[in-house]
Amino acid sequence: MGTTQLEAAPEPKYWHLKTVLSEALDSEFAVGEILPNERDLAARFGVARATLRQALEQLELEGRLQRRRGVGTTVAPPRMGVAVGSEHGTWPGEVGDAWQPVDCAPAQPPAEVARMLAAKPDEQVHVVRRTRVSHGQPVAAELLYVATSSVTELSAIDAPSGASRARGVLRELHRLGLEGQDRAVELGSARADDAKALDRLPGAPVLVVTTRFFAEGRTVAVSVATYRADTCRLTFGDAVGVEIHHGPERQAS
Amino acid sequence: MGTTQLEAAPEPKYWHLKTVLSEALDSEFAVGEILPNERDLAARFGVARATLRQALEQLELEGRLQRRRGVGTTVAPPRMGVAVGSEHGTWPGEVGDAWQPVDCAPAQPPAEVARMLAAKPDEQVHVVRRTRVSHGQPVAAELLYVATSSVTELSAIDAPSGASRARGVLRELHRLGLEGQDRAVELGSARADDAKALDRLPGAPVLVVTTRFFAEGRTVAVSVATYRADTCRLTFGDAVGVEIHHGPERQAS
DNA sequence: CAGTGGTCTAGACCACGGT
DNA sequence: CCGTGGTCTAGACCACTGA
Numbered sequence: 001m002g003t004t005q006l007e008a009a010p011e012p013k014y015w016h017l018k019t020v021l022s023e024a025l026d027s028e029f030a031v032g033e034i035l036p037n038e039r040d041l042a043a044r045f046g047v048a049r050a051t052l053r054q055a056l057e058q059l060e061l062e063g064r065l066q067r068r069r070g071v072g073t074t075v076a077p078p079r080m081g082v083a084v085g086s087e088h089g090t091w092p093g094e095v096g097d098a099w100q101p102v103d104c105a106p107a108q109p110p111a112e113v114a115r116m117l118a119a120k121p122d123e124q125v126h127v128v129r130r131t132r133v134s135h136g137q138p139v140a141a142e143l144l145y146v147a148t149s150s151v152t153e154l155s156a157i158d159a160p161s162g163a164s165r166a167r168g169v170l171r172e173l174h175r176l177g178l179e180g181q182d183r184a185v186e187l188g189s190a191r192a193d194d195a196k197a198l199d200r201l202p203g204a205p206v207l208v209v210t211t212r213f214f215a216e217g218r219t220v221a222v223s224v225a226t227y228r229a230d231t232c233r234l235t236f237g238d239a240v241g242v243e244i245h246h247g248p249e250r251q252a253s
Numbered sequence: 254m255g256t257t258q259l260e261a262a263p264e265p266k267y268w269h270l271k272t273v274l275s276e277a278l279d280s281e282f283a284v285g286e287i288l289p290n291e292r293d294l295a296a297r298f299g300v301a302r303a304t305l306r307q308a309l310e311q312l313e314l315e316g317r318l319q320r321r322r323g324v325g326t327t328v329a330p331p332r333m334g335v336a337v338g339s340e341h342g343t344w345p346g347e348v349g350d351a352w353q354p355v356d357c358a359p360a361q362p363p364a365e366v367a368r369m370l371a372a373k374p375d376e377q378v379h380v381v382r383r384t385r386v387s388h389g390q391p392v393a394a395e396l397l398y399v400a401t402s403s404v405t406e407l408s409a410i411d412a413p414s415g416a417s418r419a420r421g422v423l424r425e426l427h428r429l430g431l432e433g434q435d436r437a438v439e440l441g442s443a444r445a446d447d448a449k450a451l452d453r454l455p456g457a458p459v460l461v462v463t464t465r466f467f468a469e470g471r472t473v474a475v476s477v478a479t480y481r482a483d484t485c486r487l488t489f490g491d492a493v494g495v496e497i498h499h500g501p502e503r504q505a506s
Numbered sequence: 507c508a509g510t511g512g513t514c515t516a517g518a519c520c521a522c523g524g525t
Numbered sequence: 526c527c528g529t530g531g532t533c534t535a536g537a538c539c540a541c542t543g544a
Contacts, residue, residue, distance in 0.1 A: 010521080012532060015455060037510060048534045053511090058442055058456055069511045070542030079439060085338070085489060183489040185438055186332060187458060187482040189311055201512080202268060203311055205440060205458070229440040236338060236436040236489060263540080265513060290529060301515045306530090322530045323523035454531080513539070520532070 013047055014054035020045075021055060025064055025075060035065075035073040061205060063230050069201075080135055082227065084209060085236035089181035091213065092130070092144055092223060093170035099130040099142060101166035109145045109222075116212055116222050117147050126151060128166045131197060132225075139232050141197040142225040150176060150220040176215040184210045185234065194226050205229040266300055267307035273298075274308060278317055278328060288318070288326040314458060316483050322454075333388055335480065337462060338489035342434035344466065345383070345397055345476060346423035352383040352395060354419035362398045366475050369465055370400050379404060381419045384450060385478075392485050394450040395478040403429060403473040429468040437463045438487065447479050458482040 035041065042052040056073065059065045066076040083098070092099065106124045108114075114121060125145050132140040151172040188208040195202040206226040213221040227234060288294065295305040309326065312318045319329040336351070345352065360380045361367075367374060378398050385393040404425040441461040448455040459479040466474040480487060 014532080018456075039510095048536090050535090051533060054532085056511095061440065061458065062442055063440075067511065068542085069540070070509080072510060072542095081437065085436075181490060183338075184334065184486050185460070185489070186486040187314065187316070187440065187460065189315055203271075205314065207438070207440065233437050233439040236438070237434060267513080292529095301517090303516090304514060307513085309530095320530065321523085322521070323528080325529060507544085508542105509544105510542075511540090513537100515537075516535100518532100518534080521530090523527105523529080525526080525528105 014051050014058075017045060017047065017052065017055035018058050021059060022064065025059075029075045031075050031077045033075045035075070037072060060230060066230070076230070079231055079233040080139070081235045082132075082134055082139055082232045084234045085183060089178055089213070091170070091174050091176075091178055092128075092221070093167070094174060098134070099132050101163050101170065102129040102131055103162050104128045104166035104169055105161045106148075113145050113222050113224065116219050117145060118218065119147065124148065126169050128169055130166070137231070138198055138228075140225050140227040141194045142223055144221060144223045146173060146221045147219075150216065173213075173221065176220065179214045179217070181214060182212040186210075187229070188226065190226060198226070198228050200228065200230075207232065207234060209234065267304050267311075270298060270300065270305065270308040271311050274312060275317065278312075282328045284328050284330045286328045288328070290325060313483060319483070329483070332484055332486040333392070334488045335385075335387055335392055335485045337487045338436060342431055342466070344423070344427050344429075344431055345381075345474070346420070347427060351387070352385050354416050354423065355382040355384055356415050357381045357419035357422055358414045359401075362475075366398050366477065369472050369475050370398060371471065372400065377401065379422050381422055383419070390484070391451055391481075393478050393480040394447045395476055397474060397476045399426060399474045400472075403469065426466075426474060429473065431466065431468055432470070433467045435465040435467070439463075440482070441479065443479060451479070451481050453481065453483075460485065460487060462487070 029035070036044070038049055038052055038056070042049040045052065056065060056067065060067055060076075063076055063079045065073055067073045090097070093101070105127055107127045108122065109117065109119065109125050109127070111121070114123070117125065119125060125147055128142075128144040128146065130142045130144060131138055132142070146169055151169055186208050188206050190198060190200055190202055190204045190206045192202045194206065195204055198204070198206070207229050209223075209225045209227065211223040211225070212219050213223070282288070289297070291302055291305055291309070295302040298305065309318060309320065313320055313329075316329055316332045318326055320326045343350070346354070358380055359377045361375065362370065362372065362378050362380070364374070367376070370378065372378060378400055381395075381397040381399065383395045383397060384391055385395070399422055404422055439461050441459050443451060443453055443455055443457045443459045445455045447459065448457055451457070451459070460482050462476075462478045462480065464476040464478070465472050466476070
């Protein structure tokens, strides 16, 4: 028994790398600090660049790192808590909601949304685009689909599109009695347009929050909101979220 | 102006590939059907295997595909809706909850959990492990941290560990008046132990649901539940979720 | 312009599942 | 045992950022 298994490691290199880097991040780096570039890091750890990148990708997915092309890799601040569920439902655009209307145009909704709205496959609905900003950075983009049959007073008011029309559609919604709502969260990847709004590359991981609004005994609106998964922690419920930290965190000077 | 840009495509190959495959999945494949292997697919599209894999990874992230080493790549069924928020809070383990206790042992909680429980850094708490199965497959693994000071009647009952002790701890919790709860959802990657419980590889994307339980004017328990992000859609609120489909879906014969 | 991360290639070997 | 997906290498070029 003279031989001891010092390196019984069928553990992948990138996994081990990720662990090492994660610990270094906790103890030796401040938030906002810039890491050495990928080629140097790979050389330092004696691995190919692709392998190092696999570790960095994981850490970025977990919100520990932020990478930007042409700039570098920086230590990300802890995820920000973003309130999503207001428990007792309210209409989008009512007091205290964190969204900014961008514009509004008629369009044919995707198949799943059409099904939820019980719309005919080729039927058009109002599509309101909104964005959400928190702590000075965009965190989410939303497409709000509103059944045309529920917003009938609209034809004469406002422009045919634009932010003012968006506000008009929301105003009309508020006239209805909200009977309930319904939420689902799932993982997705950013479409090209969302990616631009969120300042990320296409395909970036996002949390998709689908909300259905019920009134007049049916589903009158569906919101599909995509949140940056790297920077956001979605919070539900009444209590104000205490910030969660990964470990020792300092601010870059 | 005779030249028309037919292929103004600074669009990455893997992104285009993903789109093509996604459409093929909708129209030409049934749920459960096996795709050609990666080497054949790469050759068929005229790209390197690594590039093909980048597209497959995205599709797996979106829950469209399922890949298993030694087996192959299959078309995934639509994500299953998994109820998470029961609106008016209930204790874990109360009637109608979908979790199965596995075991229970004392341990030192991770730093963030210790902070939420207002526990001293080196203080031990009860850690109850539970799993959740839906439609015959494991969908989530949970670690439930319970402050020892809230479960005092326990010392004499049950075994020092195991499922029966887990049930004992939960029983004691139910004696307290639940004053409220609090949820957060964020993206994470599966630790080695979670991965095994969820039948995935380490690092697989998961949705981490952190729930705080309030009683006696403080946080008495914290649940950290990790759900398979590829197969689950977390649902909140009262209405029973209607299944969402991506498009034409058939069952493999 | 130089330096960064993002994409892509053409190989190789390994770990696992089923036969 | 073979075939699968998972890991890894050592290069190359591209797209973007900021000086």
